[in-house]
Amino acid sequence: MxxxxxxxxxxxRRAPRRTHGPAGxxxxxxxxxRLPILISFGALLTVxxxxxxxxxxxxxxxxxAQILVGGDLGADTIAPTERNVVLLVRMPRVLLAALVxxxxxxxxxxxxxxxxxxxxxxxxIGVSAGxxxxxxxxxxxxxxxxxxxxxxxxxxxxxxxxxxxxTSGRGGTPLLMLVLGGVVTGSFFSALVALVTYLADPFTTxxxxxxxxxxxxxxATPGQVLVALGPIxxxxxxxxxxxxxxxxLSLGDDDAAALGLRPRLxxxxxxxxxxxxxxxxxxxxxxxxxxxxxIPHLARxxxxxxxxxxxxxxxxxxxxxxxxxxxxxxxxTAGEIPxxxxxxxxxxxxxxxxxxxxxxRIWDSA
Amino acid sequence: xxxxxxxxxxxxxxxxxxxxxxxSGVSDSGGPLLQLRxxxxxxxxxxxxxxxxxxxxxxxxxxxxxxxxGSGKTTLVRCAAGLLPVHRGSVHRRTAVGYVPQxxxxxxxxxxFDMVLMGRARHVQVFRTPGAGDRAAALLAMERVxxxxxxxxxxxxxxxxxxxxxxxxxxxxxxxxxLILDEPxxxxxxKNQVRVLRLLRELAADGMGLLLSTHxxxxxxxxxxxxxxxxxxxxxxxxxxxxxxxxxxxRLYGVxxxxxxxxxxxxxxxxxxxxxxxxxxxxxxxxxxxxxxxATVRHGEGTA
Numbered sequence: 001m002x003x004x005x006x007x008x009x010x011x012x013r014r015a016p017r018r019t020h021g022p023a024g025x026x027x028x029x030x031x032x033x034r035l036p037i038l039i040s041f042g043a044l045l046t047v048x049x050x051x052x053x054x055x056x057x058x059x060x061x062x063x064x065a066q067i068l069v070g071g072d073l074g075a076d077t078i079a080p081t082e083r084n085v086v087l088l089v090r091m092p093r094v095l096l097a098a099l100v101x102x103x104x105x106x107x108x109x110x111x112x113x114x115x116x117x118x119x120x121x122x123x124x125i126g127v128s129a130g131x132x133x134x135x136x137x138x139x140x141x142x143x144x145x146x147x148x149x150x151x152x153x154x155x156x157x158x159x160x161x162x163x164x165x166x167t168s169g170r171g172g173t174p175l176l177m178l179v180l181g182g183v184v185t186g187s188f189f190s191a192l193v194a195l196v197t198y199l200a201d202p203f204t205t206x207x208x209x210x211x212x213x214x215x216x217x218x219x220a221t222p223g224q225v226l227v228a229l230g231p232i233x234x235x236x237x238x239x240x241x242x243x244x245x246x247x248x249l250s251l252g253d254d255d256a257a258a259l260g261l262r263p264r265l266x267x268x269x270x271x272x273x274x275x276x277x278x279x280x281x282x283x284x285x286x287x288x289x290x291x292x293x294x295i296p297h298l299a300r301x302x303x304x305x306x307x308x309x310x311x312x313x314x315x316x317x318x319x320x321x322x323x324x325x326x327x328x329x330x331x332x333t334a335g336e337i338p339x340x341x342x343x344x345x346x347x348x349x350x351x352x353x354x355x356x357x358x359x360x361r362i363w364d365s366a
Numbered sequence: 367x368x369x370x371x372x373x374x375x376x377x378x379x380x381x382x383x384x385x386x387x388x389x390s391g392v393s394d395s396g397g398p399l400l401q402l403r404x405x406x407x408x409x410x411x412x413x414x415x416x417x418x419x420x421x422x423x424x425x426x427x428x429x430x431x432x433x434x435x436g437s438g439k440t441t442l443v444r445c446a447a448g449l450l451p452v453h454r455g456s457v458h459r460r461t462a463v464g465y466v467p468q469x470x471x472x473x474x475x476x477x478x479f480d481m482v483l484m485g486r487a488r489h490v491q492v493f494r495t496p497g498a499g500d501r502a503a504a505l506l507a508m509e510r511v512x513x514x515x516x517x518x519x520x521x522x523x524x525x526x527x528x529x530x531x532x533x534x535x536x537x538x539x540x541x542x543x544x545l546i547l548d549e550p551x552x553x554x555x556x557k558n559q560v561r562v563l564r565l566l567r568e569l570a571a572d573g574m575g576l577l578l579s580t581h582x583x584x585x586x587x588x589x590x591x592x593x594x595x596x597x598x599x600x601x602x603x604x605x606x607x608x609x610x611x612x613x614x615x616x617r618l619y620g621v622x623x624x625x626x627x628x629x630x631x632x633x634x635x636x637x638x639x640x641x642x643x644x645x646x647x648x649x650x651x652x653x654x655x656x657x658x659x660x661a662t663v664r665h666g667e668g669t670a
Contacts, residue, residue: 113474116474241493242492242493243495244490244494244495244496245487245492247476247480247484248484248487250474251484254449254467255467256487257448257449258447258449258463258464258465258467259465259484259485259487259488259536259540260462260487260488260540261487304475305474305475305476306476306477306480308495
């Protein structure tokens with residue numbers, strides 16, 4: 001039933017605008033879906049390897065490979081320092097960056113699909129603000145790293161529960177109520193964060209809170225990786241497994257219901273999964289913005305709107321993107337630039353350029 | 367899970383019940399494909415849009431819903447499809463329903479084939495993506511509707527008529543034997559109207575039951591065995607031949623309408639092809655609306 005193999009269009013990016021969607025739709029289905037995923041996966045692997053090698057202490061890529069594989073690949077001997085830098089210092093950061101970046105990009109892509117709105121990013125459902133408050137409060141009270149992560153995670157999910165309470169009443173348009181619920185909840189928790197920073201001791205806890213809020217994975221430890229692993233992987237798994245159902249849901253509640261889905265239930269499953277991801281990400285890395293907005297758009301320009309391809313590609317590119325940004329953050333200066341600042345500094349101009357070049361295709365509504 | 371409430375979600379302005387077919391459930395027992403018993407619906411705080419609509423839809427038959435703007439045509443077909451809860455009476459469906467909404471742009475530029483593939487949602491397990499069998503069914507549905515050539519086009523670049531055909535193909539791909547369509551011919555040019563109407567008759571000839579709303583008495587005359595006339599506050603249900611009369615249509619729309627007999631009713635002669643299957647039971651009359659003192663005849667004129 002598959003169509004005959006067509007030669008893949010090589011220059012479609014440059015070709016004059018045609019009536020097709022951006023996905024190079026003449027290509028056979030299998031290549032169309034698998035090639036971008038493979039390329040993104042390759043990009044993630046390459047970037048990870050480079051990130052382990054690069055930094056203020058230089059480790060040759062060959063040595064990195066040797067350390068990772070564990071055997072004797074070349075004649076070079078590996079200095080213990082190199083091994084420590086790669087495995088204990090850089091590896092947790094790379095893993096954490098991949099988890100957080102991939103998770104946030106996936107969350108953004110999934111939310112853009114179910115809200116049918118290009119301006120949506122994971123912050124829209126108020127979970128980031130909730131998690132920020134939890135973490136800031138833990139820092140204010142000096143509760144230590146375990147409760148910092150735990151409080152942040154718990155408050156993130158609490159925010160989602162509030163959004164659910166706000167939207168669960170009778171009547172109203174579900175999507176609009178959801179956006180309003182997210183905005184209300186987000187504003188409320190942002191105010192609480194402001195209150196916490198106001199109450200904080202300006203010489204001790206205030207700087208800690210401010211730097212944590214700026215977003216960073218500088219202090220990444222294997223323990224943090226483990227903490228983030230559970231919720232982010234769980235949420236990612238569920239959202240990816242639902243990727244085709246999310247296509248159907250993106251047609252709107254009416255169509256989805258007519259096609260036999262339960263749109264509200266499905267939407268809440270996706271929202272809860274995204275909340276798990278976001279709460280887990282904020283808990284270990286603070287608020288890292290832009291990844292969830294820029295990466296899904298980039299990926300959509302490349303592979304089109306089909307979530308069967310878009311969601312896996314978003315995960316892989318999001319992970320690669322944050323690894324790059326984190327590597328830049330720790331390589332450029334001795335004092336690290338907070339990650340949340342850099343993602344915005346890099347993300348905003350990149351997004352601007354893309355918007356200028358693809359403004360007609362940015363969303364592909366009629 | 368957060369979403370246990372059934373009909374509570376059917377608020378004003380088109381909230382949707384989650385369980386598409388939960389109002390009275392799908393019964394496996396025999397009987398008509400679709401049965402409405404004294405159904406009434408109203409938005410909160412307002413009088414019922416319609417009341418006491420009873421009809422049953424056997425296999426292979428077509429029922430058309432007619433009525434002026436605001437009379438509740440769309441509401442009625444949405445109730446019948448289970449997308450809105452009814453406030454009075456009951457709705458029974460023997461099978462799952464394929465629902466065709468009015469064509470309108472989609473936010474995302476999915477390929478036409480991927481749109482049709484989504485008709486397979488009932489057949490694809492929750493955590494799975496469509497398999498080879500589903501792709502084959504979707505392709506078959508596109509061929510059935512005659513739009514296989516559009517498969518790689520982006521849905522948002524299709525014309526209104528093509529979009530409507532894609533949505534019908536999507537419902538066909540669901541492989542249900544009950545099809546409910548909301549104004550399937552609205553906004554289409556004559557050629558596409560003919561295409562859609564002919565397709566719907568073919569589907570009914572294959573044994574599917576169709577319920578559709580329409581603004582065109584002509585189309586009801588061509589398609590329907592049974593018609594529902596939605597007068598404000600009350601509904602008339604009966605055989606098309608009995609209800610589509612000058613008196614009842616004039617009363618329904620408040621304008622003067624004539625029913626004119628003519629000989630050759632070959633709808634579809636616009637593109638010159640022959641369609642024996644669709645012509646066998648073609649109607650012998652057409653409906654004429656009087657715009658002023660002189661009559662304006664729609665298709666059919668000149669072939670008499």
